[in-house]
Each structure stands twice: as C-alpha cells, then as structure tokens.
Amino acid sequence: MVKAQGRSASRRVGLPVAEVVRRLHQEYGERPPRKRLPPIDELIETILSQNTSDLNSGRAYAGLLGRFSSLGAVAEAPEAEVVEAIKVGGLARIKALRIQAVLREVLKRRGDLDLGFLAGLPLEEARAWLRSLPGVGPKTAACVLLFSLGLPALPVDTHVFRVGQRLGLLGPRTTPDQAHPILESQVAPREVYALHMGLIIHGRQVCHARRPECGRCIFADRCPARSLLKAAAGSAAGPVG
DSSP: OHHHHHTOTTSOOOOOHHHHHHHHHHHHOOOOOOOOOOHHHHHHHHHHHTTSOHHHHHHHHHHHHHHSSOHHHHHHSOHHHHHHHHGGGSOHHHHHHHHHHHHHHHHHHHSSSOOGGGGGSOHHHHHHHHHTSTTOOHHHHHHIIIIITOOOOOOOOHHHHHHHHHTTSSOTTOOHHHHHHHHHHHSOGGGHHHHHHHHHHHHHHTSOSSSOOGGGOTTTTTOTTHHHHHHHHHHHHOOOO
8 A cells, every 4th residue: 555655664754745845946946837738649758758868759759740640640650660750769669669559549449549538537547547558657647647637646757766765755665656656645736746847856956866966955954865875975985095
C-alpha cells in the first residue's frame, strides 16, 4: 500500500511537502504552465522524450509531424518511414514500434485519436486507461494527465526521484514506479505542477546526481541526506596531507 511504502521506518524524515513547495517557489519563482497539446500529441511527444534531451525529442516530434499529414497517417505508415522521421531523438526503432502500437490501439478502441474524454474520468480511471496502452508506464501517463489534461498526476523523472529521495519524501527502497502515488498522496492537487517543475529545476541546477552543491541548497538546513552526501564526498576524496 502507498502508506506503507511512503512512510516506512526506513524513510528519512525531512521537510513536509508544503514547505518544500514553498521554498522551491521562493527560490525559482512560479513556473508558467506549459503549452497544452492535445492528449494524443502529448502522449506521442512523451514517448519521443524518453532517454534523450528535450532538444532532440522536440526535433523528433517536429520531424514526425513534418513527414506525415497526421498521427493517423503515422499509425498506418511503413515502420521504416517512422524510424527515419524520428531518428534524431535516438532509439528510433524502439520508439517507432511503440508509437505505432499506441496509435493503432487507440484507433481500435475509440475509432479516432481524440483522448479528450479522459478529462471527464476520475484521475485513477484515466491513469489506468492510459497505462493499459502498450508500453505506457506511470511517468508517460502522468505527463499526459498533467500537461495536457490538467489533472493532478505527478510525473516522476530522474530529477524528481533523486531529489525526492534525498529530501526524505521517498524512502530509500522506493522504486520509481512506486514514487508516483507516494508523492501524489503528500501534495495538494493544486501544487502538483509546482512540485514537479520545482524538483526538476532544483535537480538540474543544484542537487546533481554527482557532486550536489549542498553549500548553496535551499534545503541544506533540513536535508536528511546532506550528512550522507558529505561523508561520501569525503571518502571519495581520500585522506588529505
């Protein structure tokens, strides 16, 4: 259960989420909402964003739209043409197979590619529908729900997961898949977007995977992982003199 996973005895207790959101907002300001794409477009763009940079995934998405007249045409195109259109984003064959499988499944179930109906479903039903599509995991589903439909689903990428663990919002044995419901259970729906974006920015700018800049971290006074990171850094440096 989420409660057991998120509040196990092994979890390091840090700041409450509301305070994390407040500090992130104070440091980085309010993040403007992303431009909303139709949910099917957000779904395909999110698949393209996996294991690549935002720049390359954007180019891959532009290449897809530039080569085909519609996403419906992508579904019926030869696989090799889809691979060629998105190759700049990396893992092109894997992503092409996944994109075509998703588009074909949506067309099979719905008769068209309009996923706007998901906005009228309870959050968990909408999430389950998306996750039932081939190859759609919790992060991809959450991106569609949050960015396209405005529902309070919290995507957990590598930055959100790393910073969430270091701040004690997630237990050390929590998996990325488990992290989605655990973090959502701690944050008010109206603050889901702010927490997601704030943790990403903080992870990119300060709380790096290697050599986090704890000396200028806005959470340094309450971060449960700071002493562990400091000890690890000292050990890696070795004896001095």
